[in-house]
Amino acid sequence: MNKKLEIKNLKIVVKLGYHDYERELPQPVHLTIDVDYSDVNIFKLNPDSDYSKISRQLQDIVQDKSFELVEELADFLWSSLIDANIKVKKLQVTKLKPPCRSSQVNIDQVTCVISA
Numbered sequence: 001m002n003k004k005l006e007i008k009n010l011k012i013v014v015k016l017g018y019h020d021y022e023r024e025l026p027q028p029v030h031l032t033i034d035v036d037y038s039d040v041n042i043f044k045l046n047p048d049s050d051y052s053k054i055s056r057q058l059q060d061i062v063q064d065k066s067f068e069l070v071e072e073l074a075d076f077l078w079s080s081l082i083d084a085n086i087k088v089k090k091l092q093v094t095k096l097k098p099p100c101r102s103s104q105v106n107i108d109q110v111t112c113v114i115s116a
Contacts, residue, residue: 002036010032014073031094033088
């Protein structure tokens with residue numbers, strides 16, 4: 001039996017942007033994470049494994065880092081989840097309303113998706 005846990009719109013704050021002015025202030029990024037837990041008995045999970053802990057751990061690992069591209073952030077988060085022995089099957093990283101100094105450019109969001 002395949003079992004999947006999906007965490008949608010998990011918000012973290014990170015310094016992200018190609019231009020220096022974009023990285024001046026941390027920006028909110030939304031994550032969607034699909035995790036395979038087929039080989040885990042859901043009733044025997046560690047009580048410390050709650051969703052807020054996952055959120056705090058992800059926020060902590062990006063706290064002192066800066067990323068130029070959404071793709072770079074997604075690769076870093078994917079590797080971090082795999083290194084933590086989390087069987088991530090899909091990761092979606094979305095940056096909402098990227099700051100643009102050009103009045104002729106309007107982007108609602110930029111999303112990067114990685115899947116196993």
